[in-house]
Amino acid sequence: MELRSLGPRGPSVSALALGSTKFGRREGVKYPNDFALPSDGQLADLLALAKAEGVNLVDTAPAYGSSETRIGVLIGADEHWRIATKVGETFVDGCSHFDFSPSAIRTSVERSRRHLRRDVLDIVLLHLSDNDSEILRDGAAVETLLELREKGVITAVGASTKNLAAGLVAVEQCDLVMITLNPADQTQQPVLTTAHDAGKGILIKKPLDSGHHDNIPDALAGLVQEAGVSSVVVGTINPAHLADNCTAVRRALSSE
Numbered sequence: 712m713e714l715r716s717l718g719p720r721g722p723s724v725s726a727l728a729l730g731s732t733k734f735g736r737r738e739g740v741k742y743p744n745d746f747a748l749p750s751d752g753q754l755a756d757l758l759a760l761a762k763a764e765g766v767n768l769v770d771t772a773p774a775y776g777s778s779e780t781r782i783g784v785l786i787g788a789d790e791h792w793r794i795a796t797k798v799g800e801t802f803v804d805g806c807s808h809f810d811f812s813p814s815a816i817r818t819s820v821e822r823s824r825r826h827l828r829r830d831v832l833d834i835v836l837l838h839l840s841d842n843d844s845e846i847l848r849d850g851a852a853v854e855t856l857l858e859l860r861e862k863g864v865i866t867a868v869g870a871s872t873k874n875l876a877a878g879l880v881a882v883e884q885c886d887l888v889m890i891t892l893n894p895a896d897q898t899q900q901p902v903l904t905t906a907h908d909a910g911k912g913i914l915i916k917k918p919l920d921s922g923h924h925d926n927i928p929d930a931l932a933g934l935v936q937e938a939g940v941s942s943v944v945v946g947t948i949n950p951a952h953l954a955d956n957c958t959a960v961r962r963a964l965s966s967e
C-alpha cells in the first residue's frame with residue numbers, strides 16, 4: 712500500500728491505518744453494535760493480515776483499555792509497525808479523566824513506552840477534550856510533548872482535536888493533527904486544507920462515523936483521494952472488513 716508523509720518529522724505511513732479502540736475497550740463507545748474483545752489469537756491474525764496488506768500504522772491510546780498493552784506484546788518489537796498513541800485522557804471505571812499537566816503527560820509517555828515496548832514512540836498526540844482550544848492556547852501540554860521530541864523520546868508530535876478552531880491552532884503548533892472527517896461530519900475540513908498548505912500531517916479518525924456510515928468503499932475512496940490526508944484510521948476487529956477496506960483504498964489509489 713502507498714506510504715505517505717506524515718508531516719515534517721515523518722514517519723511514512725500507509726494510506727489506510729488500523730484503529731484499535733475495539734482491541735481493548737467495550738464501555739463508553741459509540742459503535743452501533745455491542746461486540747466482544749478479540750482473543751489474543753484473533754488480534755495476532757488481524758495484525759498479521761494488516762501487515763501483509765501493507766498497512767504499517769496502528770492508532771492506540773491509554774484510554775482504549777488494554778489496547779496499548781496488547782499492541783505492545785504483539786507488535787512492539789516489529790519494526791514494520793509505526794504506532795501512534797496519545798496522552799491526556801484515561802478511562803477508568805467507565806469514565807474518562809483528563810489531565811494535560813506536564814507531569815501527567817511525562818508519566819503517560821513513560822507508561823506508553825513500557826506498554827508498547829518501545830524506547831522511542833513514533834507518534835504521540837494530545838487526546839483532547841471538548842475544551843481543546845483552551846488546552847492548546849495554554850501551551851504547556853504541547854510544549855511538554857515538544858520537549859520530549861527534542862530529547863528523542865518521541866519522533867512526531869500531534870493533537871487529536873474536536874473543534875475547528877483547535878484543529879487550526881494544532882496545525883501551527885504540531886507536526887500532525889488528527890481530525891474527524893466523514894460524510895456526516897465535515898466541520899474540520901478546513902484543517903485539512905491548512906495542514907496541506909503548511910506541509911503538516913493529517914490522520915483521519917472516525918472515517919466511517921464510528922460504524923454508522925453505510926457506503927464504506929466510497930467514503931474511504933473519497934478520503935484517501937483528498938489532498939492533505941496522510942492516513943485514514945479505520946477501526947476494525949473483523950478480518951473480512953479489514954481486507955475489504957484495503958481493497959477499497961487500493962482501488963481508489965490506483966484509479967487516481
Ligand SMILES: NC(=O)c1ccc[n+]([C@@H]2O[C@H](COP(=O)([O-])OP(=O)(O)OC[C@H]3O[C@@H](n4cnc5c(N)ncnc54)[C@H](OP(=O)(O)O)[C@@H]3O)[C@@H](O)[C@H]2O)c1
Nearest residue numbers: 730731732871916917918919920921922945946947948952
Ligand atoms: N479522540 C480521538 O483521538 C479518537 C476518537 C475516535 C476514534 N479515534 C481513532 O480512530 C479510529 C477509528 O474511529 P472509530 O473506530 O471510532 O470509527 P470508524 O473507523 O469510523 O468505524 C469503525 C466501525 O466501523 C466498522 N467497520 C469497519 N470497516 C468495516 C467494513 N468494511 N464493513 C462494515 N463495517 C466496518 C467497525 O466494525 P468491525 O469491527 O465489525 O469491522 C467499527 O464498528 C479509532 O479506532 C481510534 O483509533 C480517535
